[in-house]
Amino acid sequence: MSAVSLSGAVVLLGRFPALAGVDFSVERGEVVLVQGANGAGKSTLLRLCAGLVPLASGHGEILGCDLAADRSAVRRRVGLLGHDTALYGDLSALENLDLWARASRVADADLPGALDRLGLAPPRRDIAVDRLSAGQRRRVALAAIVVRRPELWLLDEPHAGLDSSGREIVDGIVAAAASAGAAVVLASHESGPAGDLATRTVTLVGGTLVGGTLVGGTLAEESPP
DSSP states (O other): OOSEEEEEEEEEETTEEEEEEEEEEEOTTOEEEEEOOTTSSHHHHHHHHTTOSOOSEEEEEETTEEHHHHGGGGGGGEEEEOSSOOOOTTSBHHHHHHHHHHHTTOTTOOHHHHHHHTTOOTTGGGSBGGGSOHHHHHHHHHHHHHHHOOSEEEEESTTTTOOHHHHHHHHHHHHHHHHTTOEEEEEESSOHHHHHHOSEEEEEETTEEEEEEEBTTBOOOOOOO
16 A cells, blocks of 8 residues: 555645646655645645645545545654744753654654754753754754654655755665655755655646656656646
């Protein structure tokens, strides 16, 4: 069973079709890069896969859950890193991770270990997140995903705000997650470093999937007729 299976997926933002009939699938163990210009629909696609926006038409299953029937069912099994880090600024990194672990019902979460993997050592992990730099907050947000151990990783511009060491850490974590059987979808406005992680690259233009690239022997999505 595919981790992501979308057929003719349409998502409306108001009356505007942010996704206009997208066919898209991702297998477990894959790292798929979705590239496209700003406004192409990349973030909407990730939010659809995370169960955060409804389908206007078409069909979608995420981790075997029907998005039309109960899109909330996928949320605890998916880790989404968006442009907003979704952290509480008045809480410390450790306190934010504890909240995410509890919300995802992860009983044995290694909070310090996750922050160690992202290179956030004391005392930074113990101060309010609002006092951290943008790159450090990004590391905390990624650590929150590591703690949750999702089956589907959805990372919007995963290298944004990170220095070279941070980008290397993210690359290692993504590769490890895919090797462990998770599906990973990356979104970026350019191929760049994110493309080096991907087994397959697809392109969105105006809310429509227009093509793909063969990487590492994996078949890309076909261009529509």
